[in-house]
Amino acid sequence: MEFKDEVCINHLAGMVKYATVSNGVSANMDFEQFYGLHKYLEETYPLVHKTLKKEIVGKAALLYKWEGTGKSKNLPILLAAHQDVVPEGNYEGWTYPPYEGRIADGYLWGRGASDCKSNMMAHFEAIEALISEGFTPDYDIYLAYGYNEEVGGGDYNSAAAMCDVLKERGVTLGCVIDEGGGVGMDEREGVSVPIGYVRTGEKGYADFIFTIRDKGGHSASPGKESAIAKMGQLAIDIHAAQFPYRVTKGVLDEYKAKGPYMGERGKVFMNMDKDFDAVIPYIEQAPFLAAKFHTTQAITMIKGSDQANILPTEVTMTVNCRLLEGDTVDSLMEKFKKIAGEGVEITVGTGNNPSQVSTIESNAYKCIEELTKELNPGCIVVPAISGGGTDARNYYPICDSVYRYGGFPQGSGSGAHNYNERFKIEGCHKGPEFFYKFIRKYGDFQAC
Ligand SMILES: [Zn+2]
Incomplete structure (x- = not known):
């Protein structure tokens, strides 16, 4: 399967049009924006919505399950991101309006383009493509998109709630992959080769x-x-x-x-x-x-x-x-x-508190490492602790292998939490490509 930058960026542009701003007090949020986004996802990714089981947790969290054949002994995986965005601030600060989904100057401009609807786009593109090819995984795959990551969970931590739902059903996960960095040079540290940082934990x-x-x-x-x-x-x-x-x-x-x-x-x-x-x-x-x-x-x-x-x-x-x-x-x-x-x-x-630190001995980590090297010849994969928080920390009760990794080239997203948030068109197919290949490859790794 070949993913095209133009198609990926257009689909992402559609997602950015919904002002899914979160607030510490849920009652202050406009959930119609979230329901609009849900409808858009249904229309844009029909195969995903025909094949996966979807449920709403809390007011608007999206929890999908793609049931596998069960042939692989591998534990299920969960791909996570968040639907919510931080407020756009003063419109005058933006070169292009924050919720128009404007594509110009080599970028898609708008709140959420980078943090982190781009990750949702990558998952959906990958799975839509896999289903269109008749692929069914040997193990179960979950997709989980909370709605209050940017307010640290606020008065209802939707990621923790999704973890509770899975825990009650007796689910243990083989890995979680949430938002995180991509592959690129680390000039600050004077490293001579490109690095894919896989975040294995986060500071409190x-x-x-x-x-x-x-x-x-x-x-x-x-x-x-x-x-x-x-x-x-x-x-x-x-x-x-x-x-x-x-x-x-x-x-x-x-x-x-x-x-x-x-x-x-x-x-x-x-x-x-x-x-x-x-x-x-x-x-x-x-x-x-x-x-x-x-x-x-x-x-x-x-x-x-x-x-x-x-x-x-x-x-x-x-x-x-x-x-x-x-x-x-x-x-x-x-x-x-x-x-x-x-x-x-x-x-x-x-x-x-700081999160637990995930193991780097797991099949999932090895799979991320191998695949990243395969897709980016000459690069190395490095585990590191994230300075910022993500929803990922909520999944440790059912998983020891929680990673934060995006698959996009480093520098694809910029302006997160600032004016002129944007996502680079060139290379934006790399995220979908990573998850498309990861889902196939993870099944080949034998459970230990
Ligand atoms: Zn984020």
Whole structure:
């Protein structure tokens, strides 16, 4: 089967026309947009909808099952992505309107084009093609598309709900593939060959909100105390208490795989479990590297009163943290309480612990690795931990092999969560091609 860029991009353009914006409060969402998208998918991929069993979980999550012949002993797989998108912001910021599905200048423009309707398109194109060729898998395949990934699950985590549905039915998965990177050069790390990064885990996410209350009053007679000065001191103290750098299994796996292609520097990184001090000078020069070796904490917001001549009755400060494997929201809370001392209230906004780290010994990983090398001669496949969150973390209760990988060329998508989100036309058939081949190939790998 030959997938064509033009066809793939046109189908994706149709999906982008639905403003499937999520919100932490489901009642604030326009579900008609989601139902519109569902109808469009039915019309665009008729064979998928004739052959697979579809059910709606919660208000709009799509869970499909393609029943296999059962000839293979392989466990079922689940391909995941999310239907929802972040708000488009000010229309003036866009070169082309965010929900028109405009194809121009070599790109499809619009909210969701990259994050992550492109992944849904890749799955649907692949399966539609397989069915048209009379293919039936030897094992079961699930497709799962949640509707509140961008708000971390919000008041109804639809990906977790789909996992619960499958768990209740006694399903154990051989692998999950959710949104993630593609294949390309990694210039920042000075690697000499193209890399396909397969994300085997993700850092945790937590917003800590610190509150100091005061009596407030007129700014003309402020007294000696200042709630903002107290909070300012606390900000300095927290900033000074950075989490220490350390080596985890996730980061060690990553550098063992790519170290041999990183020149002299690679030797230092591959040896980090024995001589970590040698890595520190590199880490300290590059924030993106540092983030792989510790829990990060960024003070992002401080708020006092609403007017210049009013003393605040409440000062709040938000510290956004990305948790490294081994730390938890609770362990961070303990640390912050110790620094803050009496008189400061600390609460957690959104808070997720780091995910489990998936094995790289599974059939599915080997299958992704072999296929990626086959489709991109000369490249290497490297396991790595994702700094951002995805729905994938919700599937660990029924799967040890949860990966985040897209199959598209690196740089296909740009502007995610920003103005001018877009997806490159050239090479956009590569995602469908990857999943088309993966579904065939996975069946050939014998279950161990
Ligand atoms: Zn996404």
